[in-house]
Amino acid sequence: MNAVLCTQYGPPEVLKLQKVRKPEPRDNEVLIRIRATTVTAGDIRIRAFRSPALMWLPMRLVLGITKPRKPILGVELSGEIEAIGSKVTRFKAGDQVFAMTGMKFGAHAEYLALPEKGLIAIKPEQVSFETAASVLYGGTTALHFLRKGNIRSGQKVMVYGASGTVGTLTVQLAKYFGAEVTGVCSTGNLEMVKALGADKVIDYTKENFTETGERYDMIFDAVGKTTKAHCEKALAAGGAFVTVGGMEVARELMEDVLLLQKLLAEGKIKSVIDRTYTLEQMVEAHRYVENGRKKGSVVIQVL
Structure with a gap:
């Protein structure tokens, strides 16, 4: 072969x-x-x-x-x-x-x-x-870190790097869990991230998300290119910062594969x-x- x-x-x-x-x-x-x-x-x-x-x-x-x-x-x-x-x-x-x-x-x-x-x-x-x-690599990674950040319905979640493999699935899965999602990406990807269900989008080439005055219950760094220290001003009290950029490896669970299978079949993720x-x-x-x-x-x- x-x-x-x-x-x-x-x-x-x-x-x-x-x-x-x-x-x-x-x-x-x-x-x-x-x-x-x-x-x-x-x-x-x-x-x-x-x-x-x-x-x-x-x-x-x-x-x-x-x-x-x-x-x-x-x-x-x-x-x-x-x-x-x-x-x-x-x-x-x-x-x-x-x-x-x-x-x-x-x-x-x-x-x-x-x-x-x-x-x-x-x-x-x-x-x-x-x-x-x-969908499996990005989806299982997104689910692992969303759980680590204790995702809950009604939260404000910001996805930094919302247009990549992990980011696009994180936007959709955070919406599935009932969060209000803000996606951060470059100019050319804004409409795509909106189409995935993001409630708001921020063009990082034109705006610093830490200076908008918005506070988030979770900031999900989907590309490993920012830090908790940099995001501190944008975190709500008790807010969680999670990143794919550290040494932590996302756990790959059969229950997550089956959830992604279900959501694919129902057209709730793509x-x-x-x-x-x-x-x-x-x-x-x-x-x-x-x-x-x-x-x-x-x-x-x-x-």
Whole structure:
């Protein structure tokens, strides 16, 4: 099968399209023919090996010394189950599913075998493979940090970086939980963020949100580019500041996958897809994501 391998840590050019052995499902696994996957900020961090100085050695020991131990990156996908192991009961061949792989990675390929008890769910019938593949990373991250900030109905929530993968899902999920949402983004993304349900939008290139006099019950930094100290003036008494920019890793829970499945099926959330590439264009896709200007997700179609 075709797969994109990260042959060493470095720039996008270290990614190589290669032929590798097609996996066979074990007794408790399903074999998924991947139809779509994404390039996330996490893929960029692994490939470029971006780590705080104090964590450099521990991270190398965990991920691999000179190159990733799991050379096929990619953490979310959608596709069709081609075969199942002898002990699998949740799924059958032909099921259309979407899934997260976590630290197993492996989604930048034509096939992947995953445990049936993993983060796999049936794809809503009316949802495209591309849409299904691009909600789990951003959605589970948004849910983790919204819970950390103790999201409640009636709160005023500001999403800083509202146009990215995590930000676009955070706007929609905060609205689902009953919050009044303000999205902060650049000029070109204001209308998109409004269309996702934001009650207000702030153009950070023209206005400093900390100087508006508005106070928020939660400020959600969806891009890791601000700090609690900077946001202090805009926090209400007892308000929460949460950020994806620290060392905390969002927990990936099956209950969150099932919630996202439900909301997708009901049309209450959607993914924003900026650009679509193929496996053969993976270097270009990484280059585009790395420039930090994408809207929503960058999808890889696996033809």
